Amino acid sequence: MARPVIQSSSLCNSSSVDHSATTRILRTQLRFLGIAQPHFRLVNLPNCRYNSALKLKALKEPMTLTKEMMDEKEMSVVTESESNEFTTLKHRFLNYKKDKYLKYLEHFQSLAETQSPKFMVISCADSRVCPSNILGFQPGEAFVVRNVANLVPPYENGPSETNAALEFAVNSLKVQNILVIGHSRCGGIRALMSMDNETPSSFIRSWVVVGKSARASTKAAASNLSFDQQCKHCEKESVNCSLMNLFTYPWIKDKVDKGELLIHGGYYDFVDCTFEKWTLENNSRVDNQVSIRNREFWC
Numbered sequence: 001m002a003r004p005v006i007q008s009s010s011l012c013n014s015s016s017v018d019h020s021a022t023t024r025i026l027r028t029q030l031r032f033l034g035i036a037q038p039h040f041r042l043v044n045l046p047n048c049r050y051n052s053a054l055k056l057k058a059l060k061e062p063m064t065l066t067k068e069m070m071d072e073k074e075m076s077v078v079t080e081s082e083s084n085e086f087t088t089l090k091h092r093f094l095n096y097k098k099d100k101y102l103k104y105l106e107h108f109q110s111l112a113e114t115q116s117p118k119f120m121v122i123s124c125a126d127s128r129v130c131p132s133n134i135l136g137f138q139p140g141e142a143f144v145v146r147n148v149a150n151l152v153p154p155y156e157n158g159p160s161e162t163n164a165a166l167e168f169a170v171n172s173l174k175v176q177n178i179l180v181i182g183h184s185r186c187g188g189i190r191a192l193m194s195m196d197n198e199t200p201s202s203f204i205r206s207w208v209v210v211g212k213s214a215r216a217s218t219k220a221a222a223s224n225l226s227f228d229q230q231c232k233h234c235e236k237e238s239v240n241c242s243l244m245n246l247f248t249y250p251w252i253k254d255k256v257d258k259g260e261l262l263i264h265g266g267y268y269d270f271v272d273c274t275f276e277k278w279t280l281e282n283n284s285r286v287d288n289q290v291s292i293r294n295r296e297f298w299c
């Protein structure tokens with residue numbers, strides 16, 4: 001495996017930057033990436049300026065193998081090949097670092113050590129429905145998993161990344177709330193509602209079939225509506241099916257029974273920018289009927 005080497009042209013944009021903090025931040029990033037921690041040495045720190053090439057050597061035993069990966073010339077080549085999209089992302093990231101991370105450094109350093117989010121959020125992968133964007137979750141506030149059509153498969157379906165995230169959030173992080181968020185014009189739900197025997201096999205089909213009970217109940221209750229209206233009905237129905245599926249996980253059921261965990265549904269309509277929120281009654285699973293409380297409509 002290639003040795004980890006980090007270089008940044010803009011790691012510090014001010015002479016007041018705490019370089020020891022910067023080093024800690026980089027170590028944290030490497031831990032997150034699962035890369036063995038190297039030793040760091042910041043080079044030319046006194047001359048560090050915004051947009052100058054700050055060279056950071058990642059050193060690892062044996063010392064003779066230490067390698068400085070990029071020089072100024074190489075960095076300029078990389079910069080030239082960057083797409084406009086990544087230039088935008090770079091500026092956004094640096095603004096985030098300046099305006100949020102460094103401004104509240106103590107808070108973020110605390111977050112680097114541990115997290116204790118109160119929310120586990122399951123939302124769609126759709127680019128228009130980022131929960132941190134629409135609900136303002138800040139770093140550390142929500143453990144989020146996103147998948148096609150915000151579906152929760154039942155326990156008996158076996159492992160998936162969604163229930164792996166649920167397991168960690170509920171059993172390790174001990175979140176107090178699970179929020180499943182559906183949304184308007186969901187392509188995954190449309191695929192679910194469009195499926196028939198002629199639909200070719202695909203990863204999408206194999207995944208969205210998780211919501212087949214929502215599709216069936218929608219077809220039964222709303223067959224007189226237009227296809228678009230049926231899809232909208234199913235977008236909400238599938239959230240409730242996912243909420244019911246959460247009860248099939250014994251460690252979720254146990255925590256709900258003990259009053260340590262609440263289960264909520266949400267629906268974001270980006271056509272008129274409204275948000276609907278509701279909470280599942282704990283007794284919903286007794287008669288397998290969705291029973292809700294605290295329904296709110298934010299507009």
Ligand SMILES: [Zn+2]
Binds near residue numbers: 150186
């Ligand atoms: Zn969607």
